[in-house]
Amino acid sequence: MSAEETTEDFDLVVIGGGPAGLTAARDVAAAGGRVMVVDENHAMGGKLRGQLHEDPADSSWWKGWELAEQAEKDAVDAGAQMMTDVVAWGLEPGWTVRLTYPAGRTGGPSQLTSRAVLVATGAVERPMPVAGWTLPGAMTIGAAQVLTNIHRVKPGHRVLVVGMDVLSLTIARAMQLAGVDVVGIVLPPTTVEGSSPRATLSRLAPMAKLAPARYMRLGGHFLGWPWVQALASRLVPRTLRMWGMPLQLRTSLVVIQGTDQVTGAALVNVTADGTPIPGSEREVAVDAVCLANGLIPLNELLATLDCSFLRSPDLGGTVPVHSDTLRTQLDGMYVAGNTIGIESAKIAEKQGALVALSIIDDLGLSSRRGGDAAGAALDLVGARRTMEFQFDANVQRGHDDVQRAWEKSGGRA
Amino acid sequence: MNDHMICRCEDVTASDVRAAIDAGACNAQEVKMRTRAGMGPCQGRVCRPAVEAMVGVSGEGVLQSTSSMTVHLPIRPVSLQDLVIIREQ
Numbered sequence: 001m002s003a004e005e006t007t008e009d010f011d012l013v014v015i016g017g018g019p020a021g022l023t024a025a026r027d028v029a030a031a032g033g034r035v036m037v038v039d040e041n042h043a044m045g046g047k048l049r050g051q052l053h054e055d056p057a058d059s060s061w062w063k064g065w066e067l068a069e070q071a072e073k074d075a076v077d078a079g080a081q082m083m084t085d086v087v088a089w090g091l092e093p094g095w096t097v098r099l100t101y102p103a104g105r106t107g108g109p110s111q112l113t114s115r116a117v118l119v120a121t122g123a124v125e126r127p128m129p130v131a132g133w134t135l136p137g138a139m140t141i142g143a144a145q146v147l148t149n150i151h152r153v154k155p156g157h158r159v160l161v162v163g164m165d166v167l168s169l170t171i172a173r174a175m176q177l178a179g180v181d182v183v184g185i186v187l188p189p190t191t192v193e194g195s196s197p198r199a200t201l202s203r204l205a206p207m208a209k210l211a212p213a214r215y216m217r218l219g220g221h222f223l224g225w226p227w228v229q230a231l232a233s234r235l236v237p238r239t240l241r242m243w244g245m246p247l248q249l250r251t252s253l254v255v256i257q258g259t260d261q262v263t264g265a266a267l268v269n270v271t272a273d274g275t276p277i278p279g280s281e282r283e284v285a286v287d288a289v290c291l292a293n294g295l296i297p298l299n300e301l302l303a304t305l306d307c308s309f310l311r312s313p314d315l316g317g318t319v320p321v322h323s324d325t326l327r328t329q330l331d332g333m334y335v336a337g338n339t340i341g342i343e344s345a346k347i348a349e350k351q352g353a354l355v356a357l358s359i360i361d362d363l364g365l366s367s368r369r370g371g372d373a374a375g376a377a378l379d380l381v382g383a384r385r386t387m388e389f390q391f392d393a394n395v396q397r398g399h400d401d402v403q404r405a406w407e408k409s410g411g412r413a
Numbered sequence: 414m415n416d417h418m419i420c421r422c423e424d425v426t427a428s429d430v431r432a433a434i435d436a437g438a439c440n441a442q443e444v445k446m447r448t449r450a451g452m453g454p455c456q457g458r459v460c461r462p463a464v465e466a467m468v469g470v471s472g473e474g475v476l477q478s479t480s481s482m483t484v485h486l487p488i489r490p491v492s493l494q495d496l497v498i499i500r501e502q
Binding site for chain 2: 040087089090098099100101102105110124126127129130131132133134192193296298299300301302303304308309310311317318321405408409413
């Protein structure tokens with residue numbers, strides 16, 4: 001029960017050891033900076049650890065946990081320090097990062113002081129409140145991903161997936177590969193914003209606009225082509241099949257059923273604009289329901305500080321105003337990864353490399369490398385154009401809006 | 414019939430939130446003050462977007478906060494031991 005105060009001093013503290021944070025830690029440490037990465041999970045890697053899909057580029061498997069371990073190893077080899085199972089609960093200008101240890105203190109410091117802080121806290125899932133969503137067996141699609149791909153535990157035997165986006169379809173396929181009977185993929189309750197068949201199709205349709213060859217190269221091996229092609233037709237069928245799983249484009253969840261745990265779900269057919277069709281109600285017996293309502297940038301730490309934010313549906317939520325070189329309005333405070341917009345791990349990694357250039361430059365760690373940041377910012381724009389899994393087709397527009405807000409603010413809140 | 418949980422930490426249901434809105438709450442912070450939604454251990458990390466989906470969000474362009482439902486330190490539950498250490502400094 002040692003309660004001694006400990007403070008450690010760093011050039012950079014990275015909050016969140018996902019692809020953005022680990023990449024930045026690697027590069028800043030390689031430039032001679034004293035770096036500490038803190039993460040609240042048991043292992044570094046963030047959401048990367050749960051990712052498992054066939055890489056569209058060369059049909060090899062994208063095994064997120066291996067990539068996460070490599071990213072951690074690269075950062076450690078470069079000289080960065082790591083702490084898991086630790087929560088950063090507050091930031092104070094100067095900078096002090098306050099820490100707590102939910103799993104029990106094991107002699108770690110209660111705070112870190114640092115010349116620079118990188119907030120790379122990623123995203124959280126948007127909840128989909130509906131009757132029954134707190135029953136055992138009802139979970140977010142991200143929880144199903146963690147169970148299936150990290151713990152190798154089936155979320156259920158007969159599973160209903162609610163919500164259609166790149167993430168939910170990818171995880172539905174991963175569950176199917178793991179031997180789960182995915183009985184259907186349906187739309188969210190009609191009360192959930194943007195859940196109508198028309199709105200859902202307008203989000204999925206960009207996939208269908210790609211030429212088949214390009215689509216297959218970018219993701220078609222994984223998600224299949226015929227059903228995507230059908231999205232482009234003017235008459236959308238009631239049900240498409242993705243690897244045999246029914247994608248029910250005109251069916252919405254009504255309630256999740258069960259007393260002690262999930263035993264089923266009530267469904268209803270809806271019109272194109274999402275109006276329930278009376279008399280079409282029916283029930284399906286399942287033991288798990290996975291709710292997918294998109295991701296939101298997680299920005300609680302910055303929300304307690306004096307900086308401004310921009311609400312951007314293109315980026316998934318409200319993000320701190322920052323420059324295209326990932327500086328915030330606060331001296332020594334930087335952002336990267338999904339905390340500034342929902343994108344793929346590959347983009348997050350590039351953001352990590354970009355923000356490292358800014359930090360190296362600002363801290364005067366290496367005069368040789370600092371000048372590349374503007375070029376790296378442009379590379380990021382280019383990379384987005386060729387990204388296979390774009391969570392929102394307008395993500396670059398969102399980043400452009402942020403850049404305009406940054407310029408207008410003159411870099412100050 | 415379609416009542417359901419919004420804030421799991423504080424046991425606040427959708428009908429509680431609707432009642433608060435009907436009684437005049439016009440943003441997420443006012444719903445929080447009337448119902449305690451967002452005042453539990455997770456401090457609104459889960460229910461903030463759900464409350465906002467019901468009451469709506471206000472404000473366009475550059476905002477001074479991420480949400481009208483304010484975010485306070487500590488942003489996560491903190492052990493008393495860690496707070497004691499700070500006080501003893």
